[in-house]
Amino acid sequence: MKIMLDAGHGYSTAGKRSPDGIREYEFTRMVAAYAKDILETYQNVTVYLAHSDARDVPLQERTDDANRLMVDAYVSIHGNAYGTTWNDANGIETYVYLTKPKEAYELALKIQQHLVVMTGLRDRGVKTADFHVLRETHMTAALSECGFYTNKDEAARMKTEAFQRTCAQAIVQGIADQYHLVKKSVPTPGGQAFFKVQVGAFSERKNADDLVASLKSKGFNSFIYSENSQFKVQAGAFAERKNAKDLAARLKANGFNAYIHLD
Known part of the structure; x- marks a missing residue:
């Protein structure tokens, strides 16, 4: 499978930026680099980059290259902004074309779901x-728009390696889920492991759906994945164990069972 990752904008193109001068490409290039490393731990995957650190690549050139290479999926990574001053706009959103192509919409839903759960953003x-x-x-x-540069909290997080790696892992997990990618038998050195917060595991999908609904009613994001003939409900995944412990504690305080495993 051939995948093209596109770090939105470039060092000199407009793009978004924070009121204190952080440019969009400073974030997107790192997320794309981490995502490429993770994707290359899967079997039969070739990753191309639409952007370049050497020069600003025009949009037309990026899409022309993707079409020429006949890649199977094109994922563009961005940061958002609302105006040019600090404000409360926040959260994650993912886009597909106006016609809402079926496969693109399915991929976008998976990427969006993982980004929201793993970052904890709106x-x-x-x-x-x-x-x-x-x-x-x-x-x-x-x-995907991975947070707002005009939100002080989100802009601060976007500067950190931990958040950049988390976004990369979420995007890759969405791609892997959509295309049923299989990990190579020998992990790539330096691969990033995550502390995942699991809330339940069921033999029947309905029970998992009911738990997700209950979690949502209490303000917790979660998603269901299938593994070993069970439907498992995951409420978060973090590069740092402390963040996973904090979420598990909040879940338990609201009456949910939660445990952490490293994956």
Whole structure:
């Protein structure tokens, strides 16, 4: 499978930026680099980068390269902004083209779900837009906005390696879920492990669905994945154990069972 990762904008192109001068590409290039490393731990996956640190690559060139290489999926990584001053706009959102192609929408939903659960940021949903990289690509394409540069808390998080790695892992997990990617038998050195907070495991899907609904009613994001003939409910995944412990404690305080495992 061939995947193209696109770090939105470049050092000199407009892009978003925080009121204190952090540029979008400073974040997106790192997320793309970490995502590439993780994707290459899967079997039969080739990863291309649409961007370059040497120069600002025009949008038309990016999509032309993707079409020429006939990649299977194009994932564009961005940061968001609301105006140019600090404000309370916040959260994650993922986009597909206006026609809402079925496979693209499914991929976007998976990426969005993992980003929200793993970062803990607000779920702004999957939306449609007439963005160039969604319109001009001939393959499945999605674009994710991973937090707001104009939100002080989110901008501060976007500067950190931990958050960048978390976003990369979430995006890759969405891709892996969509295309049923299989890990290589020998892990790539330096691969990032995450502390995952699991809330339940059931033999029947309905029980898992009921738990997700109950978690949502208490303000917790979660998702279901299938493993070893069970439907498991996960409420978060973190690079640092302390963050996982904090979430597990909040879950337990609200009457849910929760335990942490390293994966």
